[in-house]
Amino acid sequence: MPQLSANALAIPASGIRRIYELASELDDVIQLSIGEPERPVATHILQAGADAWLADVTNYTPNSGMALLRSAISTKLERDNGYRVDDDQIHVTSGGSQALHMAMSLTLTAGDEILIPDPGYATFSMIPKLLGAVPVAYHLKAEDEFQPSLENLEQSVTPRTKVLLINSPSNPLGVVYSAEKLGELLAFAAKHDLWVISDEVYEYFTFTHSFTSVAALDHDGRVFSVYSVSKTYGLTGGRVGYLVTPPGVASTFRAAQEATVSCVNAPAQLAVVAALEGPQDALHEAREHYGNNVEAACAVLDQLGLHYQRPQGAFYIWIDVSHASGGDVAAWAEHFLLTERVAVAPGVAFGPAGEGWIRICAAGKTNPLLTAVSRLPSPKNI
Template sequence: MPRSGIRRVMDAAWASGRPFIGMHVGEPDFDPPAHVAAAGAQAYLDGDTHYVPNGGIPELTRALVEKLRTANGIEVAPEQVVVSAGGAQALHLALSMTLAAGEEVLVPDPGWPNYRMAVGLLQGVPVGYPLRPEQGFVPVVADLEALLTPRTRVLVVNSPSNPLGTVIPGPRLEELVRFAERHDLWLLSDECYDALTYGVAHVSPATFDRTGCVLSAFSFSKTYAMTGVRVGYLVCPASVAPVAAKLQEPMVACVNAPAQRAALAALTGPQERVHEMRGTYDARRRLALDLLEQAGIPHVVPHGAFYLWADVSARAGGDVESWAVRLLEQERVAVAPGTAFGAGGEGWVRLSLATSTDDIREGIAAIGRMA
């Protein structure tokens, strides 16, 4: 399993012992809502620390069914929702059920590097499909058709995208679902950022599923700033839901009960904090776009998540990772090199907007100064 390219920048930043502006990590710079933390703490005080059902506590799975219906347009029964140890484990669970050694998974390039890691850990073969600037950085069915082999089993789709911030429109998602149906593939949809869109609607691929081929992974981490609490959930077609719940037993047994109580409070309690965080990310997004325009740095206009994909190829030449290390050394600004997200990221960097307005101003100014 190759080491993440982001880690080279992080290691250099930590090893220097000097302060730096961090625009490299995709973690909310907020704390969870107070009522969420209180619910988790109360669970410990009440002794709610014992085993719970493999698939999740019933109160949470029922609440998730309602959320999926109202927010995502997905109609499922509680037993089709499996609570996981974060969105990453939901993705690993889905791949564990659908992939055998030597089989292939189509993953986005540029895309979150953990897709390739998870496939490799299961002895599968990740095959990158291109996301091109001229196509708006969204998947094109013709590209996927060209990559198919008899060993292809799964198509991974991520919208809103990490690292791109792009949101795949509904008609294109429907095309992708039909592609999966035609070729008897599973479509694994990573919807970690489903609550973070700006001016466009998030659409879940499962709303187009006619044959039970879509598996949908969600997370509480980004929406509620609960990254360390580790609660996510996998939504399964009825045909494989019992298998998903059964697989939790040897993997994690169950997600810890206090974390599930916190997630339940997040889902059913006041949502003002979520709206506040989304509004803050949007304001930072608009500021960063203005600053990039002023600096003459080409970029993708994001409509989801909290990232900006910026083109520094004129500055970096053909080695963006080394350029990112130089940016850290000379300007004390840490960014994620695009090649950390696949070969298609050469010449690009991902800027995380999960940081202060002042850091965004200073960080983009520094990028503009770098030759």
């Protein structure tokens, strides 16, 4: 029998999905392992998608997306992200995950290296392996408040490095980088002639720090910016994101898009037009709800005496359970699920540096969240 490709076999199984799938087989589980907003989607967004389906707007769209949507995104970028691009630099994708995949497909050749944060979102390492490229971790340390160190990056870069990946606000850490820090990272990329992929999926969810888009600081056209409406508008199943590229990439992107998904479904694109151009009340309410949840959960963590990274953005809390996990946080998370009926994401799902940590999602309802957090093992009782 023929064998599957080595690239495909090199992709590790998701430690987050392992917990999620195990939890789905159990009763009375409080689900904190995946980033699923529980806020209702605004009615005008749902109506726009429904109207498109009923009007039979179901034909192919351009590879890079409907002109109407790309124009709405262009306006949003100038208004909210502080930079201006031509519409042909904007490409609609099947969620932020595909935007990441396309950004790496356009910048990496087999054998190339990409610098990724550790801890960092699992897909950051999965996609390069599928492409035959090599993810190289730059470690983010608690003693540095999980800010990237230029010294660490300099030690990680090699002649084969082609891309630096930046994620702010961070999943899983909730860290938001300052404009000064982003400027340092861009200078590092310019020094080593690297592309930059900036994952800005959680752009609207910041609590204590202001958000800066990397591309707003880019002066030489090296940044690929990844966005999604999944978290912003609660459309995780709608599967719409977008990639903003440097100039001159449009024809290459469209060819690559044709070879993958061809285009994103039309009704979903029209729903996103409504999301971007319509009332933003639901977004503001969601941000307030997530911020309140984070503060309430942190108060419980403080009472328990647990060490954690207080989120500056996104809607996750990164918690140290090393006093209880015994050096195997993945096994501990499974045991915790089975005994306490709380599903949390083990830190090692985000890289080796996550050993001893867990990520919880604070995007759901408040009372179940606080109940779940109260079941975490206190170091006071060890």
